[in-house]
Amino acid sequence: xxxxxxxxxxxxxxxxxxxxxxxxxxxxTFGRNPGSAESVLTIDQMARDGIEVASYLTRHLHQMKVILxxxxxxSVLGVHMIKARPDLFHAYVxxxxxxxxxxxxxxxxxxxxxxxxAAGDTKTLSTLEALGTPPWTDPRNxxxxxxxxxxxxxxxxxxxxxxxxxxxxxxxxxxxLADYESGEDFSYLQFVGMQGDGMFSTIDLWQLGSRxxxxxxxxxxxxxxxxxxxxxxRYYDSLSAPDKAFILLPKTGHDPNPMMVDAEYEVLRTRxxxxxxxx
Numbered sequence: 001x002x003x004x005x006x007x008x009x010x011x012x013x014x015x016x017x018x019x020x021x022x023x024x025x026x027x028x029t030f031g032r033n034p035g036s037a038e039s040v041l042t043i044d045q046m047a048r049d050g051i052e053v054a055s056y057l058t059r060h061l062h063q064m065k066v067i068l069x070x071x072x073x074x075s076v077l078g079v080h081m082i083k084a085r086p087d088l089f090h091a092y093v094x095x096x097x098x099x100x101x102x103x104x105x106x107x108x109x110x111x112x113x114x115x116x117x118a119a120g121d122t123k124t125l126s127t128l129e130a131l132g133t134p135p136w137t138d139p140r141n142x143x144x145x146x147x148x149x150x151x152x153x154x155x156x157x158x159x160x161x162x163x164x165x166x167x168x169x170x171x172x173x174x175x176x177l178a179d180y181e182s183g184e185d186f187s188y189l190q191f192v193g194m195q196g197d198g199m200f201s202t203i204d205l206w207q208l209g210s211r212x213x214x215x216x217x218x219x220x221x222x223x224x225x226x227x228x229x230x231x232x233x234r235y236y237d238s239l240s241a242p243d244k245a246f247i248l249l250p251k252t253g254h255d256p257n258p259m260m261v262d263a264e265y266e267v268l269r270t271r272x273x274x275x276x277x278x279x
Contacts (some may be wrong), residue, residue, distance in 0.1 A: 024045070028179060073191070082216075156251065210238045212244075217247070229248060
């Protein structure tokens, strides 16, 4: 999200210090560490990286804690970070919360298949049939399914404005673009794995336990076909936290749109900030 952060989250900077993290293997971090292309990424390693970033921020900003917001893949790292070092964070805000690879993928395939069947969409049904039953060993299958989810989410959601997806100038130099694209290719293969054995296959937040020592707020699109609301809600219902909320947004899918970003901001303003003022 770093290339698009100014357009999407820039208005928040009137009230918050907004920090974007180019993760290991992505964006400018990838460009400055080309040797990382020879490494293997793990959730544990990347969560430790995130904790290092958060620790640095507390020192740099002269704060005891920071607020953590993670969406989609970032929601996996976010929960791992919060569970490992709750002392670093005021609260966790998750959007499009992934829970467990097998559970999420089965729910996605089931929902897309049902929608395609209802629409008489034989092309999508044939495509899903060709993929077989997950888990998959072909790294291309995840992308094929993602295209199908975007196709059906588009039919029932409010899209983000096109201006959001114009990269900021610092990400449009030839070097930055090359680093971004190379990092995307590397990270995708690390995520799915060459034999379906990448980081995605290891996601299982249930194993981390249900107790959280910080407030947890989950924001979910009602039309999300990647992290379907039913899976996220089952996970949310199991959680014990000092404060928590599950916000279901109409006409919203997995990708950020104005309704999702507004909901994130409202949670920060009305649920997180008041708790800070009480301390």
